[in-house]
Amino acid sequence: MKTPMTNLEMRLAGYGGQGVLFAGRVIATAGLLSGREVSWLPSYGPEMRGGTCNCSIIISDDPIGTPLVVDPQIIIAMNKLSFDRFNDSIVPGGLMIVDDSTFAMEATRDDIENIIYPYAQFASDNDCSDEQGNPLGNLLMVGALWKATQFCSEDILDEALVQSIPERKTALLEVNRKALALGKGL
């Protein structure tokens, strides 16, 4: 990715249940642990009622104005709907990471970096699922983001994951770690 990292603005988007908000929380926590300013803003409006979900994340060296990301440098799209909706919004030089497990997708812009991979399918094939059997494609995509940008140190990313998992779900830490490692390795 060619855009500057001093003020990183991104959106994560997908269906409810794909772990969009949780993946965003891990990224934002990593920003906080890196000693930077961060904001995390979920969509909670009418679109949420339609089953889709997204969150805006800003990691910056400066105090953050509006937490709503309008001109993202990075989009993490967990389904085709999100790819279609946000692809044009990415600033030139930015990054699109998209999951094409369900629908085949092709990059439509050559002024951004495109990473297209069936993350959820790959997670499922490698026994990376939560207690309800949902594949942890979200954490693979966080891994892919880290590989493409190195937006924080590897230790901090792991600590961010540890801190983001609620107490009642600590049993899922290791499988999330595995998913993150798989994503970094792709």
Add this chain to the structure above:
Amino acid sequence: MTQPQREAKRLMKGNEAVAEAAIRAGCRTYFGYPITPQNELAAYMSKRMPQVDGVFVQAESETGAINMVYGAAAAGARVLTSSSSPGVALKAEGISYLAAADLPSVIINIQRGGPGLGTIQPSQGDYFMSTKAPGHGDFKCLVYAPSTVQEMADMVGDAFEKADEYLMPAIILSDGLLGQMMEPVALPPIKDPADCPQHDWALTGTRGKRAPQEVNSLRLYPEQLEATNNERYAMYDRIKAKEQQAEMYRTDDADIIVVAYGASARTAKSAVDLARDAGVRAGMVRPLLVWPFPDDALDSLITGGTAKGFLTVEMSMGQMVEDVQLLVNGRLPIDSFNRTGGLVPEPKAIAERIEKLYKQTAEGGN
């Protein structure tokens, strides 16, 4: 608003941070009723209050909740309720009774777009309701206007302290954006409820040791009611003289002064920087309380400062702008930037309006 002994920063939603901070400020009584976008606040209280031997009640309605607040406040408890715009409107009668009975209490409004059921998206459409008429009759509430999750946490403690000092209700005027977003927050230190002010008028039972006393808002005799109203308004004047607070951002040499509070002030601040980059000397006054309004800060920029025009930025059709108009009183031009419906202003659009106003004032001056 500096607090000693802060903990390491953690990532929290505004709704959760303000709830935890209220508990840390010694609040052990919460009464509420569900409504988006403030639900995380009540949910947090339902989990945390039992852990700290506090009281959480999901009331049968907003009206029920605010009257439980009245009861708890009359018993001397540090008490909180929260809701979002339509729900706060339902509390109006009870807030008036709290003010009339001189009862300290804190009401959090996580505003959403109106009128009516409107939308669950953020808004600042309750400025009038909070600052001009939080209920029937002549009274005021202290109205805090946080702009960050950190300020959500800090201001609720201040609100409790000042409500106790002046014996009146205080409102935290927040919105869906601040309630829903997560930011790093350093939570304030934990205060023992026993260290909160104890009031000798509190109705805690005579235990046969003192004469019965009452907390009441009924003043049937006209002279008596007018006397209490006059007394209360004299106190409001003291509050206006003492409690105004505003952040001044790049105002020292500014030609154009943006006035914005809460969530829209975040965007407005970015717009001020953009305008500066474009060569316009812009600055911002951000009221930390919207009642009392920071008249003195604004006035100093006209009488002793460089201001040539004002631009208000609000997520409403223009409500705070009327307080700016009252203060400016025709001395300088005022423009108003407004978004509603749950839409949040964008920095570029505000910056354009700053530049436009600057051009107008420059032409007018030549």
